[in-house]
Amino acid sequence: MKITTDQIQEFNKTLEGQHETSLRCLRDKLEASGVDSEDLINKLVDLQIAIPSWALGTGGTRFGRFPSGGEPSVLEDKIEDIGLLHALNRSSGAISLHIPWDIPKDPGAIMELAASMDIKFDAVNSNTFQDQPDQKLSYKYGSLSHTDAAVREQAIAHNIEVIRYGDQLGSKALTVWLADGACFPGHMNFKKAIENTQDSLADIYAAMPDDWKMLIEYKPFEPAFYTTVIQDWGTSFNLARKLGEKAYTLVDLGHHLPNANIEQIVAILIKEGKLGGFHFNDSKYADDDITVGSLKPYQLFLIFSELVEGLHYMDQPGEYAWMIDASHNVKDPLEDLLQSVEAIKIAYAQALIINRKKLWEYQENNDVTYAQEILQDAFRTDVRPLLAEARRRSGAAINPLGLYRKLDVRKKLIADRGSQSKSTGL
């Protein structure tokens, strides 16, 4: 199904009056404190968040899965779903593919379909955390770090194949996340495992086109329970530093031990020029993969504050890969993704309205109280009318979730695809 411009405009008409009133109030407040709200709206229009091809179906745990129906079972349908999101918010103009779950059979046709919905291909993701039916050697005991050189070679070849698929579609980055690790102390030789990983990554790195980036994701545990080979940002950073200038660290918000200071990690990676991108989600316990901003919106804001600070710090601000990496176990995946994109843009807008010059002054003078106040003042500002205005100007819905419900999108997807259609992925 497709959402038409007429449907969006008709819906927006019903909300315009109220929207204009709240926008005027907010703009007056911001202009009074020296914020250029036009510039802010333009920045919000520009921000695009990639949607992973595996996040369009219902997620589950090892205990069960409860699909909501109408899931996209083929790549074409997944692109169509992202097209719906992008029509609603004009901020989801990219898809991140997972190989082999979403191998494009006819790259030309897939590119054409995506382009018709104004969707680009973001980073491609390899998968050496599962065994595929036609696979020769098993990844049970690891892939790029495996003790057996033949398994490592198979995993390297898979990553190079993923680069080839991505290259055909215009992707410019490969994300590597390894499940390699150990479930029990003693099993893994730490030094050998990281050495093998470094060597394997070097082979993949050598096969990347010049204008590509390698994004190295880290995670402390799970599926392995004792440890993971690339367990933290330091390990990823070290691998990236040794590989060369095309390799970067990727920060997945759910891949930290409890209470890690993620905003500080982000600041240090920016300083070292090694921040490659983000996987957004939220969590309470570990890799919960719940809706972005649903639990720790202040942490998300502090992270964006460091990103905005980084724009001032760098001579040439980096282009980061922004992607949502979440699971939607009991919610409609498309509704969850709309909420996540909204939360990211709220945090970004709040970070943009911080009076940075004043903050630096307070930091220099050790004015602890006002340094805290200035952040909290920005965080407590309701910036949602700015987001709505950015959407209205780019032809999206003032209230994407409202229109999604009004059009009964899920019901129509179930009618088109059936209640049992199942999405590939997690």
Ligand SMILES: [Mn+2]
């Ligand atoms: Mn991730």
